Amino acid sequence: MSRLSVSLHGLLLLLLAGCDLSAINSPYPEAQSDISVSYSSFMLRPKHLDPARSYSANESLITAQIYEPPLQYHYLKRPYTLEPLTAAMMPQVELLDKQGKPLPAALQTSENVAFSRYTITIRPGIAYQPHPAFAQDKNGRWLYHELNEQTSSHIKTIMDFPQQSTRELKAADYVYQIKRLAHPEVHSPILGLMSEHIVGLGDFAVMLGKMQLQEQAIDLRNLQISGVKLLDDYRYQITVYGQYPQLKYWLAMPFFAPIPWEADAFYQQSVLIDKNITLDWYPVGTGAYYMTENDPNRRMVMLKNPNYHGEVYPVEGLPGDAAAGLLDDAGKPMPFIDKIVYTLEKESTSYWGKFIQGYYDISGLTSDSFEQAIQVSSAGSFGLSDDMMKKGIDLQTAVGTTTHYIGFNMLDSVVGGYSERARKLRQAIAIAIDQEEFVSIFFNGRGIPAQGPIPPGIFGYREGKEGLDPYVYEWRDNAVRTRSIEYARNLLVEAGYPKGRDAETGQPLTLYFDISAVGPDAKSQLDWMRKQFQKLNIQLVIRSTDYNRFQDKMRRGQTQIFKVGWSADYPDPENFLFLLYGPNAKAIHNGENSANYQNPEFDSLFEQMRVMPDNAERQKIIDKMVDIVRYDAPWVWGFHPKELTLFHAWNKNIKPNLMANNTLKYHRIDPLLREQLRAKWNQPTIWPLVLLLILIALAMTPAIIIYRRKRHQHAVNT
Numbered sequence: 001m002s003r004l005s006v007s008l009h010g011l012l013l014l015l016l017a018g019c020d021l022s023a024i025n026s027p028y029p030e031a032q033s034d035i036s037v038s039y040s041s042f043m044l045r046p047k048h049l050d051p052a053r054s055y056s057a058n059e060s061l062i063t064a065q066i067y068e069p070p071l072q073y074h075y076l077k078r079p080y081t082l083e084p085l086t087a088a089m090m091p092q093v094e095l096l097d098k099q100g101k102p103l104p105a106a107l108q109t110s111e112n113v114a115f116s117r118y119t120i121t122i123r124p125g126i127a128y129q130p131h132p133a134f135a136q137d138k139n140g141r142w143l144y145h146e147l148n149e150q151t152s153s154h155i156k157t158i159m160d161f162p163q164q165s166t167r168e169l170k171a172a173d174y175v176y177q178i179k180r181l182a183h184p185e186v187h188s189p190i191l192g193l194m195s196e197h198i199v200g201l202g203d204f205a206v207m208l209g210k211m212q213l214q215e216q217a218i219d220l221r222n223l224q225i226s227g228v229k230l231l232d233d234y235r236y237q238i239t240v241y242g243q244y245p246q247l248k249y250w251l252a253m254p255f256f257a258p259i260p261w262e263a264d265a266f267y268q269q270s271v272l273i274d275k276n277i278t279l280d281w282y283p284v285g286t287g288a289y290y291m292t293e294n295d296p297n298r299r300m301v302m303l304k305n306p307n308y309h310g311e312v313y314p315v316e317g318l319p320g321d322a323a324a325g326l327l328d329d330a331g332k333p334m335p336f337i338d339k340i341v342y343t344l345e346k347e348s349t350s351y352w353g354k355f356i357q358g359y360y361d362i363s364g365l366t367s368d369s370f371e372q373a374i375q376v377s378s379a380g381s382f383g384l385s386d387d388m389m390k391k392g393i394d395l396q397t398a399v400g401t402t403t404h405y406i407g408f409n410m411l412d413s414v415v416g417g418y419s420e421r422a423r424k425l426r427q428a429i430a431i432a433i434d435q436e437e438f439v440s441i442f443f444n445g446r447g448i449p450a451q452g453p454i455p456p457g458i459f460g461y462r463e464g465k466e467g468l469d470p471y472v473y474e475w476r477d478n479a480v481r482t483r484s485i486e487y488a489r490n491l492l493v494e495a496g497y498p499k500g501r502d503a504e505t506g507q508p509l510t511l512y513f514d515i516s517a518v519g520p521d522a523k524s525q526l527d528w529m530r531k532q533f534q535k536l537n538i539q540l541v542i543r544s545t546d547y548n549r550f551q552d553k554m555r556r557g558q559t560q561i562f563k564v565g566w567s568a569d570y571p572d573p574e575n576f577l578f579l580l581y582g583p584n585a586k587a588i589h590n591g592e593n594s595a596n597y598q599n600p601e602f603d604s605l606f607e608q609m610r611v612m613p614d615n616a617e618r619q620k621i622i623d624k625m626v627d628i629v630r631y632d633a634p635w636v637w638g639f640h641p642k643e644l645t646l647f648h649a650w651n652k653n654i655k656p657n658l659m660a661n662n663t664l665k666y667h668r669i670d671p672l673l674r675e676q677l678r679a680k681w682n683q684p685t686i687w688p689l690v691l692l693l694i695l696i697a698l699a700m701t702p703a704i705i706i707y708r709r710k711r712h713q714h715a716v717n718t
Contacts, residue, residue, distance in 0.1 A: 026359065026678075026682070027343065027354065027359055028341075028359070035338045035339065035671065036336060036337045036338045036339070036668070036669045036671055037337070037338065037339045037340070037341060037669065037671065038337045038339070038340045038341065038361055038664065038667065038669060039341050039343070039359060039360050039361050040340070040341070040342050040343075040360060040361065040362060041342055041343050041344065041345040041351050041360060042058065042300065042342045042343075042344060042345070043344075043345060043346060044058065045294075045296035045300075046058055046059040046061075046062055047059065047280070048280050049062055049063055049066075049279065049280050049281065049282075049283045049291075050186070050278075050279040050280045050283075051063055051067045051177065051254035051255060051257045051259065051283070052177065052180045052181050052183075052186045052188045052255060052259075053186060053187060053188060053189070053280070054254060055189045055190075060254070060661040061661060062283070062291070062300070062302070063254045063257075063283060063661075064254060064287075064660075064661030064662040064663075065287055065288060065289040065302060065340070065661075065662055065664050065665070066129075066283045066284075066285040066287045066289055066290060066291065066302070067254045067257035067258075067283060067285040067286075067287055068085050068086050068126075068257055068258070068285060068286045068287045068662075069085065069086070069251055069252055069253055069254060069255075069256045069257045070084065070085060070086050070087035070091070070120050070122065070174065070251050070252075070256065071083065071084060071085055071087060071090070071091075071248065071251045071252040072084075072085040072252050072660060072662060073252060073657060073659045073660040074314065075314055075317075075655065075657060075660065075663065075666050076314050076316070076317030076318060076321050076326060076327075076655060077316075077317065077318065078318060078457070079457065079458075079459065079571065080457070080571040080657075080658075080659045080660075082248055082249070082252055084123075085252075085311075086122055086123055086126055086169065086258075086286065086309075087120055087121060087122060087123070088121045088122065088123045088234075089121060090248075091118040091119060091120050091248060091251065092118070092119040092121075093116055093117070093118055093119075094116070094117045094119075095108045095113045095115075095116055095243070096113070096114060096115040096116065096117055096239075097112060097113075097114055097115075098114040100114075100115060100239075110242070110243065110607075110608070110611060113242055113243050114241075114242065115199065115239050115240065115241060115242070116239070116240050116242065116243050116244060116247075117237055117238070117239045118237060118238045118239075118240070118247060118248075118251075119231070119235060119236075119237050120171070120174070120235070120236055120237070120238070120251070121234055121235050122169060122170070122171050122174070122234045122235070122236075123234075123309075124168070124233075124234055125168065125309065126168065126169040126286050126309045127166045127167065127168055127169065127286065127307040127309070128166045128167060128168075128169065128260060128284060128285065128286050128307065129166065129284060129285060129286070129287075129290035129305045129306075129307055130164035130165065130166055130290070130306065130307065131158075131164055131165070131166070131263065131284045131290075132144045132158070132161035132163065132164050132165075132266065133145075133260070133262045133263040133265070133266035133267075133284065134164070134165040134166055134167050134260075134262055135161070135163040135164055135165045136165065142262070143163055144161060144266060145262075145265055145266060145269075146269075147269050147271050147272065148271060149271060152271045152272070152275070155272075155275065155277070156275065157277070157282075157293070157294075158277055158282040158291075158292075159292055159293070166307050167260070167262075169258060169286050170233050170234070170258075171230055171231070171232070171233060171234050171235055171236040172221075172230055172233075172236075172261075173258030173259060173260050173261075174236055174256065174257075174258045175228055175229075175230050175236050176220055176221065176258070176259055176260070176261050176264070177255075177256065177257060177258055177259040178198070178201075178225065178228050178238070178256065179204070179220040179223065179225060179228070180220065180259060180264070181194060181201070181255065182195075182201055182204045182205035182208055182225075183208055183218070183220070184205070184208055184209050184212050185212070188255070190250075190255055191205060194250075196241075197240045197241060197244045197247065198225070198227050198228065198238060198239070198240055199225075199226055199227025199239045199240060199241060200225045200226030200227040200228070201225055201227065201228075203226070204223070204225045204226075207223070208223075220261070220264075221261055226239075227239040227240070242611075243611035244611075245610075245611060245612075245613070246570060246572055246574055246575070246610070249569070249570030249571070249572060250570070252570070253569075253570075257285065258285070258286070259279075259284075260284065263279065263284040264279070267279045281294055282294060286305075286307075286308075286309065287305060287308075287662065287665075288304065288305055288308050288311075288334060288335040288662075288664070288665035289302040289303060289304060289305055289335065289340060289664070289665075290302060290303060290305050296344070297344065298343070298344055299341060299342060299343045299344060300341075300342040301339065301340065301341055301342075302339070302340040303338070303339055303340075304335055304337070304338050304339070308334075308335070310333050311333070311334050311665070312331050312332060312333055312334060313329040313330055313331060313332050313333075313334055313653070313666060314327075314330065314666075315327070315330040315331050316330075321655070324655075325652065325653075326653060326655055328652070328653075329652075329653060329668060334665045334666065335664065335665035335666075335667075336652075336653075336665075336666075336667065336668035336669070337664060337665075337667060337668070337669055340664060348366050348368065348369075349368060351363065352366070352368070352369045355646070355648075356391075356681075357678070357681055357682055358648060358674060358677055358678040358681055358682070359678070361647070361648055361650070361651055361669065361674075362645060362646065362647050362648075362651065363645070363646045364643075364644070364645055364646075365444075365446075365644050365645075365646070367444065367521075370444045371444075372385065372387065373385055373387075373388050373393075373646060374395075374444070374644065376444075376445055382395065382397060382445070382446075382642075382644060383395070388646065391648070391649075391677075391681070392648070392649035392677075393646050393647065393648055393649070394646070394647045394648075394649070394651070394654070395644065395645070395646055395647075396644070396645045396646075396647065396654060396655070396656050397642055397643065397644050397645075397656075398457075398642070398643050398656040398658060399448060399455065399456045399457065399640050399641075399642050399643075400455065400567070400640060400641045400642065400643050400658060401455050401456075401457050401458060401567065401568035401571060401658050401659065402455060402565060402566065402567040402568070402640060402641055403450055403453060403455050403565060403566055403576065403637070403638060403639075403640055404447075404563070404564075404565040404638040404639055404640075404641065405450065405453075405563070405564065405565065405566075405635045405636060405637055405638035406433065406561060406562070406563050406635065406636035406638060407561070407562050407563075407564060407594050407595040407634065407635050407636075408426050408560075408561055408595060408633070408634055408635070408636075409557060409559050409560055409561070409562070409587075409595065409596060410595050410596045410597050410598065410634055411557050411587060411596045412559075412560045414509075414511070414560065415429075415511065415560055415561060416596075418599075418632065420494075420495075421495050421496050422495075423631070423632060423633060424491045424492070424494050424495040425491075425492065425495040425497065426633040426634070426636075427471050427472065427488075427491055427633050428488040428489070428491040428492045428495065428536060429488075429533070429536070429538075429636065430471070430472045430633055430636040430637070431472050431482060431483050431484075431485070431487060431488035431491070432485060432488050432532050432533065432535045432536050433529070433532045433636055434482065434532065435449035435450070435482070435637075435638060435639050436449055436482065438525075438528065438639070439639050441528065442521055442524075442525055442528075443639075443641065443642075445642075446641060446642040446643075446644060447639040447640060447641045447642050448639060448640050448642065449473075449480070449482075449637070449638075449639050450637035450638050450639055450640055451467050451468050451469045451473065451480070451637060452467075452469060452626045452629070452630060452637060453576045453577060453579060453580060453626070453629065453635065453637070454573050454576050454577070454622070454626070455568070455576070455640040456640060457571065457658065458568065458571055458572070458573055458575075458576065459571070459572065459573055459614045459618070459619070459622075460573035460618075460619060460622035460623075460626075461573075462623070462626075464480070465480075468480045469630045469637065470630070471630055471631065471633065472630075472637070485535050485536075488535070488536060489536060492536050497509050497536075497538075499537050500536055500537025500538045500539070501537070508537070508538075508539055509537075509538050509539065510538075510539040510540075510541060511533065511538055511539070511540055511541070511560060511561060512540075512541050512543055512559075512560040512561065513526075513529060513540055513541065513542050513543065513560070513561045513562070513563075514543045514544075514545070514550060514553060514554075514559040514560065514561065514562045515542065515543070515544050515545075515550070515562065515563050516544070516545060516546065516547045516549075516550035516551075522544075526542050526544070529542075530542070550562075554586055554587075554594055555586060555587065555590065556587060557586070557587030557588075557596060562594065564594055565638075566579060566592075568658075568659070570659070571659050573609070573622055574606075574609065574610045577606055577609070577610075577622070577625060578592065578593075578606070578610075579592055579593055579594070580593060580595065580597045580599075580602065580629055580634065580635075581593060581602075581603055581606050582597065582598035582599065582600070582602070582603045583603070585597070585598060595634040595635060597629070597632070597634040599628060599629075599632060601628060602625055602628045602629065605621050605624060605625045605628075606625065608621055609621045609622060609625065643656065643658070648674070648677070649670075649673065649677070650669055650670040650671070650673040650674040650677070651667060651668075651669065652667065652668035652669070652670065653666050653667055653668050654667065
């Protein structure tokens with residue numbers, strides 16, 4: 001055999017041997033199978049990671065892992081239960097009179113309570129993540145608080161600082177963050193709401209605004225809010241007007257997480273702002289993880305916080321949790337995952353394909369992937385397809401603490417008001433709009449028709465027969481069924497619109513539906529909506545606008561019928577019933593009552609209910625409130641969406657928690673199992689490569705033969 005042919009054979013063997021065939025299609029060339037890494041994605045980079053500004057769901061997936069407010073939701077318990085996080089105990093609450101003195105128990109009525117004072121005690125020994133804002137030299141001078149163009153020329157990201165340090169969490173950091181809510185440059189979305197509750201916060205914001213106009217330096221450490229007091233290194237107090245028991249839920253949100261003044265000062269340097277090294281880009285906290293990479297065009301990375309304070313996995317849950325393996329790690333220190341990687345994915349189909357290959361750990365469902373993943377039984381229950389079960393994929397379902405509803409503007413001369421004519425018109429429309437059909441067509445059955453404003457999982461929600469809206473639904477065949485369209489048409493006659501025409505003028509009834517419509521399903525959904533009104537011979541005119549115009553029309557009360565939704569900020573019925581509270585009417589008081597609904601009896605009951613603990617008396621008042629709004633029908637209740645999530649078999653400790661966002665610290669990954677399954681599912685098809693090499697070799701064979709003949713002839717001639 002000639003040297004050339006030997007070389008070709010060698011090249012073939014070398015190419016085959018040199019290929020890591022198991023990793024040909026892996027998106028993680030640097031992946032390590034011996035460490036625990038969570039892989040997910042993002043479509044749009046979070047806009048705000050500053051806890052005083054961040055309020056979006058995609059942002060909370062980051063902020064909740066890094067920042068630690070004093071309270072959190074228990075991971076396993078249902079109903080959702082608050083517990084201390086950095087706090088040593090639940091806040092101590094004192095009810096005060098107008099002079100700020102504690103009220104005796106016998107006098108603690110809503111009329112006597114002028115203020116409520118919350119005392120929060122922080123556990124000692126909690127440290128912040130490593131961060132350059134804390135770095136000092138041996139003389140205690142800050143290393144990076146006075147940067148200039150020259151000293152920061154080599155800095156591109158937060159990880160480029162050669163020295164990083166930490167310090168202990170103090171109560172003053174929580175007080176500092178509350179002050180930041182009022183800072184005019186922060187633009188916190190909850191300032192207005194919190195100013196209504198926290199004593200002195202509104203006045204503090206006005207003072208800061210004046211200081212800014214006068215170009216005075218603002219050092220929040222030297223300024224005080226009358227209702228926020230620092231007691232010592234580990235205790236602080238918040239005083240609210242009257243009774244506001246919902247404050248405890250806000251104390252579980254990043255808005256009330258600590259911000260050290262050193263980090264705030266560090267990030268205000270213009271040379272860092274020019275490099276996008278800001279609190280909106282690189283958070284600093286005491287949580288289980290800290291951000292090391294934030295590239296909006298590629299990926300975001302978080303690592304386990306080496307200074308984490310050793311929180312352990314819950315030791316108790318609900319019946320069935322132990323059998324489901326959710327208590328296997330009880331008492332073990334968290335977090336279990338070493339690294340979290342979010343990769344940019346612009347298309348949901350790309351994400352789904354990589355999930356099926358095992359390159360993403362968890363996946364939600366879109367309309368495109370639903371039929372491939374889910375089987376729906378005749379009873380409407382969801383199950384995994386055979387392909388998913390063969391891969392060992394698990395399905396978790398939960399009804400969201402969200403409501404999508406259609407509202408009537410109660411200020412409108414046709415559909416609004418509290419007359420029998422308007423009320424029966426609204427009830428007829430509510431019956432005609434088939435929520436079951438809407439959910440089936442546009443959400444693949446992922447939702448349940450609502451019977452009122454409160455979703456499942458929230459105190460006050462009633463299930464089954466006792467929970468149905470009797471004006472729109474009835475109990476038939478041992479289930480909740482929508483009343484017949486004939487029943488709705490009779491209501492329309494009673495309202496003065498027989499066959500969809502005004503009984504007095506004979507003119508057809510034309511109604512206007514305002515919506516901010518986006519997405520591929522928008523046209524088909526609006527066509528479907530027209531058909532629902534056509535059942536009553538009502539002509540529906542769609543007025544679709546962009547989001548800003550739609551919101552402006554809502555604020556001005558210029559809509560007639562509209563579609564919106566609401567997701568719980570916290571698991572309390574107040575957070576849904578306030579959407580119908582008269583003083584919150586959007587067009588009158590610029591509140592969140594988009595329907596501009598006003599009922600004095602409902603409002604009076606709301607004011608009682610909002611300050612009560614969850615007990616039988618509160619449930620009784622909620623039942624009465626729900627009965628009132630069912631009768632008045634300011635909303636077509638719509639539906640509550642179901643959330644379906646798929647998990648690969650290597651994910652452990654997975655239990656949907658719709659209120660908590662800091663759940664990654666509870667999750668555990670089996671990286672070896674993931675590596676084995678990825679290799680199994682991604683066996684490379686190498687025969688085209690082998691065939692190509694053979695064809696190359698065959699193509700070169702004539703050249704080899706000619707070359708050998710010439711060499712032989714040359715040898716004979718010599």
